[in-house]
Amino acid sequence: MAQLFTHLQRIPLLPCKVQEARKFMRLFSISAQKACQVRVRFAPSPTGHLHLGGLRTALYNFLFAKSKNGKFILRIEDTDQTRLVVHAAQRLEDMLKWAKIYPDESPTVGGPRGPYVQSQRINLYHNYMKNLLENDSAYKCFCSKLRLDWLRNDAIRRNETPKYDNKCRYLSQVKIEELERKGTPYCIRFKLETITDPYQDLIYGPILINVAEHEGDPVMMKADGYPTYHFANVVDDHLMGITHVLRGVEWQISTPKHLLLYKAFGWNPPLFGHLPLIVNRDGSKLSKRQDDLHIEHYRDQGYSPEAVLNFVTDIGGGFEGKEHNVLLTIEELSEKFNLARLTKNSCRLDFDKLKLYNQMDLQRCLKSPTELPVLLDQLQDLVKKTFEEKLSSSAVQEKVLNPEYLTSVLMWNEDRITCLSDLVRPEYTYLWAIPDHLPLDQLPAMPNSYADILQSILEAITAISDNFTKENIVTSIKVVSKQYGLKTPAIMKLIRIAVTGMKEGPPVGEMLSVLGQDTAAARIKHALHLLE
Incomplete structure (x- = not known):
């Protein structure tokens, strides 16, 4: 249909019919x-980790496709065999799925236009290269390294x-045949032409670049x-029916x-x-060597997909009525996406916004009956992994890995932390483990022994019969x-x-109420034992 439309545009018209023809062409264009x-x-390319820039490209293509009821295709471009990293292609697709960017067609999903890995399409490229040689758009180049x-x-x-x-563009056919008979290695080059008309960048x-x-x-x-990338990219985009190409400005x-x-x-x-x-x-x-820009880094640090996606879209624009500091799901981002609202200016990363978005997502999950259990499982795994040795006692594990206790810890810290990994930092160790020693040298002199005072504190908090709240504790x-x-x-x-082994920390009343x-009482008894 697109070719028919192009053909119709070239038909000469009488002046009196121009207005009617233009109206018809507009209607035909809409139908096309x-x-x-x-x-x-x-x-x-499967050469390493999925980078923040790569995620942004994937996300904007995905959002554009979904906003138009279209298809999002993942294709692995591995023609540069010298730079391949083992299992990188699978990791790329896994990280897209973690980010909730699900391909409609891919090496794993399959599809009608596959294969979706370029190294599996080599014969196809050779056939199309013959076309360029036959129509004199390309030539064999015998120049040595x-x-x-x-x-x-x-x-x-x-x-x-x-x-x-x-140089080899101007070789005679006789010279080409002579070099081929000698077995001289050659590559194939494309004949560039002078460009005088700009193309329309969306x-x-x-943009005019000759x-x-x-x-x-x-x-x-x-x-x-x-x-090479340029040839395989064009052939694949055509054969896979790609209608729009959204990519980084470095490819402009x-x-x-x-x-x-x-x-x-x-x-x-x-x-x-x-x-x-x-x-x-x-x-x-940005540098691909910056480890903190790999998507796996954000995942491993406890950032949620929603936080990372909102962070990426916040720096680049492209949305109708999207407020800053409002967390949207990927479905909501798709609904609001508008290509015309993308910024042209360089996008500066402000990682404080990433932390803010993740804190907002934690707070959202805490209020969600379906998301909270997932959050608790993640925190439980994180605590077990971090404090494996200190959780050797089954009684301790039963207490600190209890969903009710984990929920109370999360609720108490929802305004203090930005991601789950914050809760296993050294300053939060007391939530999960008994302190090994007491830095009593940080305390001022007191009229009675520390043990006597702690014994009285133990009796006082044990005697609280009403709710063990921070007010009653204080x-x-x-x-x-x-x-x-x-x-x-x-x-x-x-x-x-006595309770945490640290001289600084949150208000004591709040802390004890969360511990229970x-x-x-058990922590103070342990401190008394250390003081013996």
């Missing part, structure tokens, strides 16, 4: 668009941008028989080259949109402080050290 289902893809290195070094010496000089508007001025003819098929300079390839094949290209650069808070470029402690002529802050410090009467 409706008939064409949106299909987008995320096409990473030594010559190419010399060209590069010579350009650098003259402070010029290195590029191929297109985000940045008209790639032939800046580059030599690019390699399309390497000497080892593997296609390559788009004219890809459009020339579409022209050489006689294919209609997809629409292209380029996502703005993501930079650090100080404006510096009232009982104040009675003891008057009994010994101590200021309340001093005796609170003694109790905190039995645990609080």
